[in-house]
Amino acid sequence: MATTTTGVAAGEALLRVEALALHYRTRQGAVRAVDGLTFDVKRGEALVVLGESGCGKSSLARALMRLHPRNLAHHGGRVWLGETLISELSDERFRREVQWSRLALVMQASMNALNPVVKVGEQVAEPLRELKRWPRRRALERAAEVFQRVGLPLDFMARYPFELSGGMRQRAVLAMALVAEPELVILDEPTSALDVLTQAAIMNVLKEIKRDQGTSFILITHDVATSSELADRVALMYAGELVETCSAERFFTAPAHPYSRMLMESVPRLHERRRPRAIAGQPPSLLDPPGGCRFAARCPARFARCAEPSPAFVPGGGAREAAGEGASESRHRVRCWLHAPSGGGEHG
Incomplete structure (x- = not known):
C-alpha cells in the first residue's frame, strides 16, 4: 500500500477525531454546539456532514480549524491529522504548520x-x-x-x-x-447561496480535484441532493451529536437511524409519486439538551429505553454486523437503542 509524505498509507485514516467538543458561553449558560464527536476521514475520501440548521455543523468546522469565538466556554477532544496530534499543538504551531498548509476551510458567505x-x-x-x-x-x-x-x-x-x-x-x-x-479541505455550505447551475459547476470542480489530486474533503451542508454528488461517506448530526455514520450508498438507500430515514423521506424524488414528509417538532435546546436520546421527542419509534442517559453508538447492522457480517459496512455506526443487540454498545 502506498504511503504518503505524512506517513499515512493511502486508504488509512487521514483525520481522526475523538470526543471533540465546542461549547459557547451565553447569559443563559453554555451552548453545547459540538458535544463529543468521534469520527475519521480517510485519505482521498469525501465525508459529508448533514443536519438541520443549528445542529452544530459549522461549529464542527470551527472546532477543527481552531476558529474560536470570543464567547468560547469549552473546546476539548483529540484530533490527529496523519500521525500528528494537532489538538496538542500550540496556537502558533497550529497556525504555522496546519492551518491552510495541511487543513483548509472554505467558509459560508x-x-x-x-x-x-x-x-x-x-x-x-x-x-x-x-x-x-x-x-x-x-x-x-x-x-x-x-x-x-x-x-x-x-x-x-x-x-x-x-x-x-x-x-x-x-x-x-x-x-x-x-x-x-492541503491534505484536507473543509467546505462549509459552499453552494448554499448559488443557483442550481452554478452549484453543479462547483461540485464538478470538487469531484475533479478529488479524483486528480486525491484531496480529502469534509462537506458541511443541509442539502441532501447536492451532497450526494461528492459523498463517499455521510455523518449525520443532530443537536450537537453524531447519530449515524455510514457509506453514502447505505445512507441514501437504507439508513438505519429513525432521524436518517425521516430526513430522506423529506427529500423530493423526481421519479417517485410519493409526497415528501416534513419532520414534525423542533430540535432540543443545546443549552439544556435531554439526558437520553436527543431525537426521542420527535421520533415515532421511541420507547422507554430512549430516556436512558447516553444512547449507545453501535454497529449499524446490529447483532449481525457485530458478529462479523457485512464487512463492507464495518464503519457504519448508529446512535440508537433500536440497534443495540442487547441494549449495550460503545458510548461516545
Whole structure:
C-alpha cells in the first residue's frame, strides 16, 4: 500500500477525531454546539456532514480549524491529522504548520471571506507568502495555476471581489483554500447561496480535484441532493451529536437511524409519486439538551429505553454486523437503542 509524505498509507485514516467538543458561553449558560464527536476521514475520501440548521455543523468546522469565538466556554477532544496530534499543538504551531498548509476551510458567505480592497489574485497567493514565505512572483504563479484549476479566468486575478459574481467569488475562495495543497479541505455550505447551475459547476470542480489530486474533503451542508454528488461517506448530526455514520450508498438507500430515514423521506424524488414528509417538532435546546436520546421527542419509534442517559453508538447492522457480517459496512455506526443487540454498545 502506498504511503504518503505524512506517513499515512493511502486508504488509512487521514483525520481522526475523538470526543471533540465546542461549547459557547451565553447569559443563559453554555451552548453545547459540538458535544463529543468521534469520527475519521480517510485519505482521498469525501465525508459529508448533514443536519438541520443549528445542529452544530459549522461549529464542527470551527472546532477543527481552531476558529474560536470570543464567547468560547469549552473546546476539548483529540484530533490527529496523519500521525500528528494537532489538538496538542500550540496556537502558533497550529497556525504555522496546519492551518491552510495541511487543513483548509472554505467558509459560508464567500464575499465576507474576501477583503474588498485587495485584488483577488493577491488574496489567493497570501497563504503561500505568509506561511511558506514564497516570494510574491512565485506565489502569484501558483495562484494562477489554481485559478485555472477551479475554472477562473486569469484576468480575474487583477479584479476586486465586488467585480465577481457570487459563483466566481466562491471559486476564488476555493482557490485560496487549495493554493497551499492541503491534505484536507473543509467546505462549509459552499453552494448554499448559488443557483442550481452554478452549484453543479462547483461540485464538478470538487469531484475533479478529488479524483486528480486525491484531496480529502469534509462537506458541511443541509442539502441532501447536492451532497450526494461528492459523498463517499455521510455523518449525520443532530443537536450537537453524531447519530449515524455510514457509506453514502447505505445512507441514501437504507439508513438505519429513525432521524436518517425521516430526513430522506423529506427529500423530493423526481421519479417517485410519493409526497415528501416534513419532520414534525423542533430540535432540543443545546443549552439544556435531554439526558437520553436527543431525537426521542420527535421520533415515532421511541420507547422507554430512549430516556436512558447516553444512547449507545453501535454497529449499524446490529447483532449481525457485530458478529462479523457485512464487512463492507464495518464503519457504519448508529446512535440508537433500536440497534443495540442487547441494549449495550460503545458510548461516545
